[in-house]
Amino acid sequence: MTAPTPAWLATSDQVSKAKLELDQHTYESVQWHFHESTGSPFWLAKKAEFKFDPLKEVKVFDDLKKFPEFEDEWLRGGPVERWIPKGLQGKPTYVFETGGTTGIPKSRMVIDDFRIDYENFSHTLPDEYFPKGSNWLMLGPSGPRRLRLAIEHLCQYRGGICFCIDLDPRWVIKLIKKGWMEHLEEYKKHCIDQAITILTANHNIKCMFTTPKLLESLAAGLADKGTSIQEIGITGIFSGGTEFTPQWTRFCVEELLGGPTSESGVYMTPTYGNTLMGLACSRPVTDDDGYTIAYYAPQPRAVVEVVDFDDHTKIVGHGETGRVKLYTMTKEFFVPGFLERDEGERELPFHKYPWDGVSGVRPYRGFASSTTVGVY
């Protein structure tokens, strides 16, 4: 007996069309990043090391397998200008960092990507729960991170004003590594106090970004004051940054948000992303779907594959488990295959995002015991 076809499945026509777009986008991206007049110093230097000519031999997405895997260590240290494509030189440039608790952080230069990514994401948000013109709270990491500016831009793009808190994730990681759990708890309280102060100050905040753990703490903090996320007026929550599990998501919907969206009026959308790739949206999370959290990359600007743990060029079958591999192909940044620190199951194409997704994302088993994850 075969399993029934899910209603959300993309048609083969949708999938074929998306594949053509991806191939076309891949070709154009490679031409841009490896042409002497437009490419970045970094990739032009790399090109000299390759035994193939990207300009001639990369015509479709699958040709990206000819590149060696992207190493994020390349992002440590300067000069950061080596990453700026010649075709974009002179434009106002940001640098966003990841890591950096100890040692030199990884840096990614950005010009407009965060705006483009979050404007695209904005179109996936239901206006009913993320009302245009309403104000936002950014309850997440501050400092030299893409997320803080990206959320602010998302809010502004939707016509609102974004309120932020101070949260230094590097200090949080230090507290965990030192075993200073009381300090960690106090720092968390400090962050939640900032959020509650803003939320109770008549700023008409209806939407917010937060991480699962901070959402949990915020709900608890509000409950201590005799109120709730629902009562305080939040209707739309965009969440990400750390691992979501189906069980946690159900708990969140049922016990933190006041029930399913149709009953509570609060909508929460899990997302998956990072400074290298951008933002992957989730298929709607429902009880009927076992609260499965399946993410789809913003193709063709970025692609997610689930690859064999041993052979990173081989994609696993649908429903099978493998390591998450990311590709980024924007005008500003080129990542021809980067092995994320996560693993998950390969998901079938969704009609809104007719390409493969990934579900059950969790720390890669090879690293899980040695990394500090989900810190804020």
Next chain:
Amino acid sequence: MLTINPIRWGKQYKSLEFQDVIHFDTGEPIAKIGQVNGGMVQMDMRKADNARKALRSIPTHELIERCKKAAYLFEHETLPVGDGQQSVADFIHQQSASTGLPEHMCRNNMQKNCFVLSNIDKILDALTRGLDLEIFSRGYGEEGRNVTVSFQCQTPVLGAVLPNNSPGVHTLWLPAVPLQVGLVLKPGSQEPWTPFRMISAYIEAGIPAEAFCLYPGGHDVGSTILGKCSRSMIFGSAQTVEQYSGNPRVQAHGPGFSKILIGDDVVDQWEDYLDMMVESVLSNSGRSCINCSGIWASRHTKEIGEAIASKIGGIEILPPNNPDAAIAAFTNAAMAKGTWSMVQQDLSESGVVDMTASFGERLVERERCAYLRPMVVTADSPQRAVAMKEYMFPFVSIVKCPQKDMLKSIGPTLVGTALTADDAWIDELTNATHIDRLNIGPMPTSRLNWLQPHEGNLIDFLFRSRAYQIVPMKVAQGV
């Protein structure tokens, strides 16, 4: 296969996440246990007051009767556990299969829990020094000397982060219920059996279900219980004990480093106490904090070591259902190998001799588990590192030490059995604050009198004695 759901204030919660409980030898799953997260615990703890309210709605003497009924049900009857029914035989088999303890030891632990609950009135009478339990229920009362006394309950629930594979510790949280304090338990991943069965017995005996939470889950569940319950206990390593040292909200139970101290007045008759020493080392496969890990004497240490080794060194590994099985499996083979490495390091020190070396290999590796057979080592001085060691198998160091130096050398000792009739030394032992339970005379360290407090009096932990003065007032009628 049995599915066991978390319990949130008496109601089963159907989780989407499960952890399998595996048979230590065959690798077969025995049950799957639903998991919760710390956020759930945090939200639930807002309703903790209801647990005590529900228990206070039943008079203490009635709760005691129901506890006694629960004891009987726990030991003798088939009870609902998870989505199935669990007979006594099922319970013993399941517990043995996941913890590696031989079945007869599981039965002994079951009887121990049952004994405590069956005698809960006597135990509470001892712990409260005879106070009327109504004083604890109401918060104040008359002691009998025309003086008002008040014991204020410090928490509506007692939290407990329970160990993975030691079914012998559950007696410590059982008395909370008749004291009208609810229970919030995080069962160990390999030993969910006792907490789930005991709570089932309590509920079947008529104790309000809303007094209980059972939260299988990860580390965040444990830390949330400890953070959110005003009083809780945790079982762990010496490091865990150190972490919570001085925290009045947490009672941390770690290694016992229990010892037998032989006085100079009786050491020449050491053979008279050989069986007592063997029982102290070997019972419950040496896994308990009350097992003896050190025997200290000023002389005859080599002979004592040889004699104990001849009794336990040759013990073979037997199947867990064999009534003669004396050794529990390490369900995690890597832990056995790690322990063996530490022991080898201990043995490499000059002055340390393995008295069990001639009795065959100690580390026995199987496909999915491993065993460590009993070990007896001698140390020629308290300075040897092995003198301060405790392992999760029958392991004892026989330490040569002058009597006059013993008390300053033994370190923290959960149970100290002193073999002596020397009044001056007994006085010193009595005043030694680093010995928790003191036995004067040939009492095995592993035999506890439950009418005595264990690692602190639960009454002192859950209640605070404070002033309470009452001045009668006239209230106008009609007001």
